[in-house]
Amino acid sequence: MPAFDIQAFFHQFLYDPKNPLLFNNGFFVFFFGIFILLYYIFRNNFKVRRYIFCFFSLYFFYKASGYFVGLVILSAVVDFVISNAIYKQENKTTKKTLLIASIVFNLGMLFYFKYTNFFVSLSNDVLSTSFHPLNIILPIGISFYTFENLSYTIDVYKGQFVPAKKFSDYLLFLSFFPKLVMGPIVRAHDFVPQINKPYVLSEKDFAKGFYLILSGLIKKLIISDYITLNFVNYIFDDPSRYTGLENLFAVYGYAAVIYCDFSGYSDIAIGIAKWLGFTIPANFLSPYQSKNITEFWRRWHISLSSWLRDYLYIPLGGNRKATFATYFFAVLFFGGVFMFGVHLLQLSYLWATVLSAAILLLFALPAIIKKDKTAFATNFNLLNTMLLGGFWHGASFNFIIWGALHGVALAIHKVWILLTGKAFVKVNNSKLYNIIAAIITFHFVCFCWVFFKAPDFNSGVDMLYQISHNFSFSVWNAFYANYKEVLAMIAIAACIHLIPDDFADKMIAKFTKIPMVAYIVAFFAFVLLYGFFKSAEQVLPIYLQF
């Protein structure tokens, strides 16, 4: 006999570390239903509506990460108070001191939770200290909301933005639940003015929101999860057990996984926001269609790259000048390249110096070609931005290497444009050239993903070794027979990229009003599809003889 388990029922309302709240939990369905009902009832009472929104956002955060919700509230209080003080303060020095206090607070918090153990082990390795790593758990979303806090106080300091007068405005900006866990990083000057506006959305907004939510769910929960669990995890965990062919497809698979996971989450967040009357700009624009690495960064995680541009690249000197920080990080970088050459690539001191010098020359080339010293500074500021941006993704050398590779690639692309700009005017627009350029760019990005995903540098190298040395098509039949569903999923992810960016808008424009029943049917089709893949038999790894 079915029995209602009252204890389990009440337990649902508490944070469960084994089962944190995400968009795919059954609990989220109820959460969202009750929230939307209250939000709709109080839609014209901005104050109550705001409180409801704050409460539900904080509760979402609690269900996702437990008592770390306190950190969001704490940082909201601190930044709200400081930013208002900065705004009112007329003395420039005090203003600056307050800004520094805010930066120290936010970066300090991020540093403590995210990077302490990295520097502890670095110190143990390099200085032979014997500090114990601390038992620190990374609070969910902290990388995102500290960046939002920083941009907010900096904007207020620069006088570009009048700070929120009500604390609840600020708290909602920070804790807005759709984007809390994985972004996009929202700017206060875009978002805060939308908080106290009438709840209005057009039929097109409704359709677009639905499209974004549903396609996001499919990308994240079906495609990404399926490829990860049934293929990518196996190979990345122990690459040297697998053939080059499997390793290569694991890299392609991971390229699909990270795109679908990340952009899927962003789409869901943007779609839900749209349904609630908020507009958040797109975060991903078919990045693997990029024809060069500069374009890639205009299409990949746009909210992060624009944040880094405004709050890191420009303060570092941007394309205008070199600052102390430019030189400081550049020295660290070349020290790093040298050490990397000696210890990881096992080069002699001479060759490690040659490697560093070659990269230095590469960075100097645009300045030499253009006879303009600032080009030198631009390149370094860009590199430093990529290095720190890489480090933002996680506390390990692999992320720094990933950032460095992208930074060097951006510099190479700059030189390439300078060298070929005039000569390639005609070729640049040819289809063939663009296809070749896109394929090269995609493979470079994949090459970098190896280090992004691999648990350590050596496994990344193992993976590249297997691809370059143990590659044979002879295992294709066995590989295909075992992983055909996974390969189909990777193909679908690739096809998503072939959909033009404005496809959804064009389709929506064609219909005046789609009947509600169609939406409901589409939604349940997704639910069953999701259930189907959750219950699908696991694809097991095989060990191919080669």
Next chain:
Amino acid sequence: MNSNRRVLIFTLSSIAIYLIASLAAAIFGFSWAPFNKVNLVADIIKTTQHSDSTEITGIDTSQNAPLILTDNTRKRNFNLYTRPNFITSFAADTSKPALVSFLQKLNELKQGKKRKIRIGYFGDSMIEGDLLTQTLRKLLQKEFGGNGVGFVPITAATSKFRQTVVDNYSDGWKDESFKTPTDGNLFFSGHLFRGYGDWVQMIDKTITDSTAIIEKSLLCGLVNQSITITVNNVPVAINATGNFNRIVLDKSINKNIKVSVPDDRLPVYGISFESESGVIVDNFSFRGITGVELNKIDSNFIKAINNEGPYYDLLIFQYGVNVLFRPNDVNFNWYNHIFLPVVQKLKRNFSNSDIILVSTADRAFMYDGEYKSAKGIDSLIKIQAAIAYQTGCNFYNQFETMGGRNSIVQWADAKPSLANKDYVHPNGRGADSLGVSFFKAIMKDYKKYLNTIK
């Protein structure tokens, strides 16, 4: 027109339909796999059918007719197979050692007698790349003496992954194996290589004693006329006139050797690095197999190997992970039927060697979205133990030694991890710990032996 109402209507009506369908399914016991996974009330409404679905059903041990749980006449106790960290001969008196003849030889070595003791550790991908065996070898050689990595096949899928040997070879070697047609005799490794002007170069990385004299021998099959190979770039004429030949190529403190063969007349198995005295541990891994494949090694050929040497004092067989290849299998009587004759044959062919059957290690599958030990793992291990019991082999429970049910999940999720995320293979750290445990189990047995001869 403002469409905010549409959001409300869509959300509430979808949730209502969803909730009604979920409640109906839970109350009326309607079960359809894709919907069960997304049922909104599955966590709070428990139905009896639901809890049953994860139970193990269908294990049928009654068909294992020869399985005798206790046998008072010879005082044997089958249930000893469940003990972790323990090598059992199933003798009810557990104060007596299991590997008597092996331990006697080991003790002679310990007492200072110059002799070679050879262990062959057979397995599947679980010991690939010398995992587990490299630890066992290191510890045994440290305790009882001996140098050298033992047998190394000419090429291997994971030769780059293997830390104990640097193995470089030309691209032309043809590999005949358990998985390909062959007209020659396969060695214990399951391989036979033929080269046409091909070369192989190996460096033994296990030797820490720079003064140790290492014998490097070529293990090869029959060729009717004299043949000239090159050893370290010097031509050497060899006579490989036996069905199986062990030809010493070099005896020096050098840890490396390079060999090339003129043509494919000579069937080559590999090269063995070993000191003249001490413990030698050979790793025979072959990915994807269940142990049944060993049947392909000809009995007469095994005799030839035993006569010519290497002679194995202890043989260890660890299989099972590839028997557990489907998540819902719980009945492994079929494996009993096909593996039992193989073990009986091995036992006959190695009548003077001690044999240990090692159980499968833990392996997990995804059940209801969560990794758990294979449903059938207990019944497979029971079958494996029963095979050991019936054939007079010793048994070692790798699964219980790892920590039993769901230990592979803990190993894979541990930080730093002890196993891969395929929830099958212990990684270097995990295999190292298994090697240490196995060594300790041997030492425990050795202590019992010392007590009996006091």
